[in-house]
Amino acid sequence: MMTGPPSVHVGRARKLLLGGVVGGLAATVVSLVAMGAAYGRSGLVSALLAAAMVLFFYGVGQLVMVRFADAGARTLLVVSMTSYTARVVILGLVLLAYSRNADRWSMLTPMAIFITTMIVVAGWLIVEVAVFSRLRIGVFDTEYVSPSLGGTDQ
Numbered sequence: 001m002m003t004g005p006p007s008v009h010v011g012r013a014r015k016l017l018l019g020g021v022v023g024g025l026a027a028t029v030v031s032l033v034a035m036g037a038a039y040g041r042s043g044l045v046s047a048l049l050a051a052a053m054v055l056f057f058y059g060v061g062q063l064v065m066v067r068f069a070d071a072g073a074r075t076l077l078v079v080s081m082t083s084y085t086a087r088v089v090i091l092g093l094v095l096l097a098y099s100r101n102a103d104r105w106s107m108l109t110p111m112a113i114f115i116t117t118m119i120v121v122a123g124w125l126i127v128e129v130a131v132f133s134r135l136r137i138g139v140f141d142t143e144y145v146s147p148s149l150g151g152t153d154q
Contacts, residue, residue, distance in 0.1 A: 009069040012135050017062040019131030020124045024055050027123025031116040039109045046112035053094070054120040057087045 006014070028051040035047035064083040068076055098105060 007070050010066060012137070013062070013066040013069040015131055015135065016128055017059070017066055020058060020062055020128040021055070023127025024051075024058060024120050024124040026127075027051075027120045028055065028116075030123075031119045034119075035109075035112040035116055039112050042107055042109045043112040045107060046109040047116040049108065050113040050116035051120045053091070054117055054124070057091060058121070058124050061087060 028047075031047045031051055032044060035043035037043075039046070061080075061083055064079060065076075068079045071079065098108075
């Protein structure tokens with residue numbers, strides 16, 4: 001196994017992860033205060049649960065991207081789509097379990113869960129996009145060679 005400094009791709013993916021975590025945590029604090037004030041203890045517990053789920057799912061997704069940052073484009077596409085699909089299916093199963101057992105979870109406030117989810121997702125994505133816009137990503141293109149020339153100089 002190779003040791004040494006991480007590649008530029010891993011470094012960029014880590015910056016995106018850190019940015020997302022900072023944005024998500026900031027939005028979590030705002031949500032906890034707002035939902036606690038609006039709905040009391042039930043809102044606070046609901047907001048905490050929703051924020052934890054968002055941070056977990058987004059964190060796992062970005063950690064997968066860090067782990068496979070140096071992979072080829074096709075591998076990265078397959079891994080990211082598999083990770084995304086798995087997270088959506090798991091979240092769907094959690095929501096299905098909640099909807100079938102809502103009476104057991106009467107201490108939760110669905111509106112606080114919804115609002116917190118939206119706020120934390122937005123916080124994560126806004127900061128992640130801001131970090132991405134500041135990454136130095138070189139774009140290079142090869143010189144065009146006409147197929148009729150067969151790639152030789154004439």
